[in-house]
Amino acid sequence: MDNGMALWMFAAVFIVLLSGFPVAFALSGTALLFAGIGVQFELFDVAFLQALPNRLFGIMNNQTLIAVPLFVFMGVMLERARIAEDLLETMVELFGSLRGGLGIAVTLVGMLMAASTGIVGATVVTMGLLSLPTMLRNQYNPAIACGTICASGTLGQIIPPSIVLVLLGDVISTAYQQAQLEMGIFAPETVSVGDLFAGALLPGLGLVALYLLYITITAWLSPTTMPAPEQKTREQGFYLRVTKSLAAPLLLIFSVLGSIMGGLATPTEAASVGATGALILALAKQQLSLEKLLDVMQNTTRVTSMVFMILIGAALFSLVFRGFEGEELIIDILSDxxxxxxxxxxxxxxxxxxxxxxxxxxxxxxVIVPIVGPVLLAMGLDPVWLGIMIAINLQTSFLTPPFGFALFYLRGVAPAEISSGQIYKGVMPFIFIQLLMLAILAFWPQLATWLPSTLYGEGL
Structure with missing residues (x-):
């Protein structure tokens, strides 16, 4: 076998992906093409493909991945129930009289929406539609307004319950077991999604704190960029209304995360609690109808089908990549x-x-994590720390011009007078903040590992 074919295969799949071809078929099609070429020139053992049925059955039988459609359902239902609108109105009234108060309100609502939905695109679009006109009307600098919305919308990548962490948890656990087997440990430990949820909590909240610190300092150093609107007299019963508005989503968040971290439920069971809770909230707000329920179910099916099709394509790709000794090639490259x-x-x-x-x-x-994960973990890296580092890294790339997905989401709903340059300029400070958090986590891994080890013991 020739691991040079693995490099060509890797290059080919990225060319196909950049052409816009659907990801699942790009992965599986490239893998089958190179497997056929390899068999023709006796560079590939077709016996590797015999493991594919077992892999596919393992994917479909994976209890952890059942959490994906449930969390997607919860997020889409909360979005359709207009929970974000109520939260934003409440937070604006609570903080709006402060200099930079609208930015603080948007960041806090973004955090709550991240912990409720875990879907970046939905959060950015919703926050863009609801908060950007209000911020511009109150004379906020357009760049700062756009940057705040994009950055707060991407918190769904790292703050649990996050779909990113659910998927990463499954992949990291498999990579960790593989690394231990390669090291001669024949009773390998696993990494659960709950471990990653616990590990992401402190870095996620730390990121929110850094966002708020930046907004507060900027507002005081440059008052004209985030002026305080005229203070209005608060009506009687204001704080009771604030409490009612926050109570339902906070109860849902604590029910989902608390049941996982307290060991009362698996992530899949907790996701079902979240999905049921989202239905109850929508019903209580009189936002649930048969038409809306069908729309939510169709969106959930669409997203879930995409995830599993990509996972099947990636399983085939990794099998063929391993058949070309690509794993040994990655080990050699990283070791050298x-x-x-x-x-x-x-x-x-x-x-x-x-x-x-x-x-x-x-x-x-x-595609990438299953290839490099076992190598890095075999070097002695902590699997929870590695998972959180990857999650924050991917969150940063969501914001980075010119291809950051969050920028495209906001560009699609922003007014015509907002230029792409203003959006790019606004996200730059938040990119540096996220890179700072990556650096802090790199030099202080306990930020990610302390809570899981405290909750679940010193196994990792």
Whole structure:
């Protein structure tokens, strides 16, 4: 076998992906094409493909992945129930009288929506439609307004329950077991989605705190960019209305996360609680109808089908890649890099960051992580820390011009007078904040590992 074919295969799949061809078929089609070429020239053992049925059955029988459609359903239902509108109105009234108060309100609502939906596109679009006109009407600098909306919308990547973390949890766990087997550990430990949820909580909240700090400092140093609107007299019962508005989504968030971290439910069971809770909230707000329910179910089916089709394509791609000794090639490349463990980790993070310009997080999670994950974990890296580093890295690429997906989402709903240049300018400080959080996490891994080890013991 020749691992040079693995490099050609890797290059070919990215060319096909950049052409706009559907990801699932790009992965599987490229894999089958190269497998056929390899068999023809006796470079590939077709016996590798015999493992495919077992892999596909494993994907369909994976209890963790059942959480994906349930979390998607929860997020879409909350979006259709107009929870964000009520939250934003409440937060604007609560903080709007402060200098930079609208920015603070948007960031906090983005955090709550991230913890409720975990869907970046829906959050950015919703926040763009609801908050951008209000911020512009109150004389906010357009760049800062756009940057705040994009950055707060991408918090769904890292704040649990996040679909990114659900998918990463499954992939990282498989990579961790593979790394342990290669090291001669024949009773390998696993990494659960709950571990990643717990590991992401402190970095996610730290990121929110840094966002709020930046907005507050900017508002005080440059008052004209985020002026405080005229203070209105608050009506009687204002704080009771605030409490009612926050109570339902916070109860839902605590029910989902608390049941997972408290060991009362698996992520799949907690996701079903979240989906049921979203239905109850929509019903309580009189936002549930048969037409809306069908729309939510269709959207959930569409997203879930896309995820699983990509996962099947990625399984076939990784099998053929391994058949061409691609895994050994990656080990050799990362092992020969200067700097050892740090050099390998830095290089992988840089490649993922660059790939995030043009590929979605699902493709990177299913294609790149299974290839580099076992190698990095075999070097002794903590699997939870690695998963959180990857999640924040992918979140950063969502914001980075010119291909950041969050920028496209906002561009699609922003008024015509907002230029792409203003959106790009606005997100730059938040990109630096996210890179700062990556650096903090790199030098202080306990930020990601302390809570999981406290909750679940010192197994990792």
């Amino acid at each position: 890099l200067p700097g050892g463990q740090f050099g390998a980790m830095f290089s992988v993070m840089l490649v993922m960051f660059l790939l995030g310009f043009v590929l979605d997080f699902i493709e990177i999670t299913f």
